[in-house]
Amino acid sequence: MVGAIVLVVAAGGVFLYGCSAPSWNFPVRVTVRGKSDGGGIALTFDDGPAPPTTEAILDLLRERQVKATFFLCGKNVERYPEVARRIHAEGHTIGNHTYSHPFLYFRSRRFMAEEIDRTQQAIETATGARPRFFRPPYGVRWPGLGGVLRARQMRLVNWSDTGYDWKLQTEQIIRAATEHLRAGAILLLHDGLETPRPRPVDQSRTLRALPAILEHAQRAGLRFRTLDELLPAAPTGTKD
Numbered sequence: 001m002v003g004a005i006v007l008v009v010a011a012g013g014v015f016l017y018g019c020s021a022p023s024w025n026f027p028v029r030v031t032v033r034g035k036s037d038g039g040g041i042a043l044t045f046d047d048g049p050a051p052p053t054t055e056a057i058l059d060l061l062r063e064r065q066v067k068a069t070f071f072l073c074g075k076n077v078e079r080y081p082e083v084a085r086r087i088h089a090e091g092h093t094i095g096n097h098t099y100s101h102p103f104l105y106f107r108s109r110r111f112m113a114e115e116i117d118r119t120q121q122a123i124e125t126a127t128g129a130r131p132r133f134f135r136p137p138y139g140v141r142w143p144g145l146g147g148v149l150r151a152r153q154m155r156l157v158n159w160s161d162t163g164y165d166w167k168l169q170t171e172q173i174i175r176a177a178t179e180h181l182r183a184g185a186i187l188l189l190h191d192g193l194e195t196p197r198p199r200p201v202d203q204s205r206t207l208r209a210l211p212a213i214l215e216h217a218q219r220a221g222l223r224f225r226t227l228d229e230l231l232p233a234a235p236t237g238t239k240d
């Protein structure tokens with residue numbers, strides 16, 4: 001009896017771990033890297049739009065002629081549609097990061113669909129474009145999510161590298177973000193900060209770390225690509 005309980009708890013632990021490990025293809029197919037030919041890497045920013053950091057990042061990217069990808073939360077797009085419009089107008093890719101940034105553990109298919117659809121709608125209303133990439137909050141997947149994404153022809157994209165900019169100081173962010181960078185990498189940073197408990201947004205460390213991250217990648221011969229460029233849509237009729 002005790003043995004059976006231990007087994008069930010252990011299996012549950014492995015299941016939950018599998019749903020949260022950023023690169024596990026479980027229970028949904030996950031993309032964490034793009035094509036490596038041409039030395040492309042993708043810079044991705046989650047949780048915005050979050051003024052003033054998003055705008056400051058956009059200014060810096062424009063100055064350095066770098067294109068990136070922003071995974072936006074629907075509720076933030078409704079609050080700052082003009083910032084979402086600017087991201088799109090300046091040639092960056094926009095992805096869907098749910099409406100309210102929930103953990104997706106134990107969520108129904110219907111709940112996940114609503115979070116995604118409300119955000120698609122908010123982004124399309126603000127920018128005229130409809131995202132084809134989805135990144136779940138905290139990278140977490142749950143059974144049923146794969147079907148929701150397939151029905152919308154959306155692709156789940158997590159990350160291969162991260163600066164842990166929600167917890168580290170500037171110098172550590174630079175090191176964490178750059179130490180394993182190689183062609184095909186998808187790097188996670190944050191222009192906003194959605195947390196289970198509301199906190200004031202302060203992503204100034206990300207902003208301070210960004211110039212050094214850009215310079216490191218350029219010195220290493222890497223080129224910044226949007227996810228649209230790094231993960232081109234498969235031609236119709238083929239399976240990717």
Ligand SMILES: [Zn+2]
Nearest residue numbers: 046047137138
């Ligand atoms: Zn997030």
